[in-house]
Amino acid sequence: MEAIQSWVSEHKLTSIGAIWASAIGASLANNTRARSPLKPSLRLIHARMHAQALTLAVLSGAAAYHYYEKSSSKQEKIANA
Numbered sequence: 001m002e003a004i005q006s007w008v009s010e011h012k013l014t015s016i017g018a019i020w021a022s023a024i025g026a027s028l029a030n031n032t033r034a035r036s037p038l039k040p041s042l043r044l045i046h047a048r049m050h051a052q053a054l055t056l057a058v059l060s061g062a063a064a065y066h067y068y069e070k071s072s073s074k075q076e077k078i079a080n081a
Helices: 003-008 011-032 040-080
Strands: none
Touching: 003 011, 011 040
């Protein structure tokens, strides 16, 4: 788990891009399997919207993690001083 965390912290944009691409693929696969009456262009638009929502959630989580990481390192510096 620690190896994954260190890789993600070093490659933040790559991780977010991979999540975005996999979300589009999953949404397209789900819409195709569901046999919805939507045109392919609308399926693509919906897949993009789902991927953007997931990306915003991931970015919010990354911002919260970054804030938590920064505040905990500041507290450690104060405690060690």
